[in-house]
Amino acid sequence: MSRKTISRPTVTPFVVAYGDEQGGPEVDLTIQFTPEPRLAYRIPQAGDRDRGGVLWARVERASRTGKPIYGQMNADRQRDCMYDLLCQVCAEPASRTGDGWLFLDWVMPQDPPTWPEGSLTNMPPLCVECARVAVEQCPHSGRFVPLRVKLPRLWGVSGVAYQWTDDGWRSDDTIPWIKYGDDRLHCVLASQLIRELRKVTVVGLP
Template sequence: MPLSTPYVAARSTDKGPRKAELTVEFAAKGPRLAYKHTRPGDRDSHGNLWVRMAEDGGPGRVLYDSMHPNRQRVCMERMLCQICAEPADRDRLGWLFIDWRREDSPPTWPEKSITSMPPLCAEHVRVSLSQCPFLRRAEHAVVRVRKPHLYGVSGTLYRLTDAGWLASDSDVLFPYSKPRHPGLLASRLHRELRGVTVVNLP
């Protein structure tokens, strides 16, 4: 079976914003990270600034272990399959996800697991399990989720210095329940899986 190209997969030619594109914006709550030339959709409904991605010289090589920030966000917001971008599968037990146990997984795993992996349709859950080398070696579960609550965003954290914004940390997770960080450049949207039922393959 030929490898499927996941809709959310990044490519080798994807390029994030240059430092020169970033600036300081003075908002009601103080200075915050912003783009010099703003566009609709730069920020989500919580005020988080999202990374912009551009292709540099063609489609490039598929990076199966990395996700394109904008496509990941679309799938998580709209509950679309991460492989085909069609509506994810849902029945009386909830939405269809694959989740795996991580070092920071809660003791109740997979209940209350926090994931950045969008849901799947029934067809592509099998494809993912058969083709993804990571899933073949990791403890994972196919689950139905009644309440996949939007939890927060993660991304690169910038701090403001005399020379401008300086990247200080990467892959930092900020829950929506906490104040938004003014220096965060978001690249992934996360959901908390509640009301989880482990199921057999559909």
């Protein structure tokens, strides 16, 4: 498929973060004993944790009227699209055929030699129409490989690790990939949901 040369995107994907979407301050964090100590919010809210018990970053998501930051994803919207397998651009159900859901992915340094089989991705799937738009408009689309994935397993999260100090929780380091079941998840503030791609077929865009 040929690419069009454009000066700037004409479509802003649903998952993209905006400049006016502020994250919650660290002073909102505390320690909770359940019975083991874990990261928590001082004032809990519904939806703070996913089904794996992982705490998620609170991010403003109502306006989507500020300046889009194309290199970042809003934690809530990325999580919604990845969990429900919605298109990352339009938020409608992603394309699914007998060969599986449609993803656009590319080889990363941490990927296994079996790539794309068994690779991990933080990029939600797409519908066919939006995948075509992404290939036309994304400056990184030269690396995109269309994939059909029969088994995109929920694998884990990425986010920021915290450690407990005399002054409370303080950020320690960014953890790009951490699997559900890992003991370190008790001190992670998640910002992206990760899926493992299994039963993968490399395809072309229709």
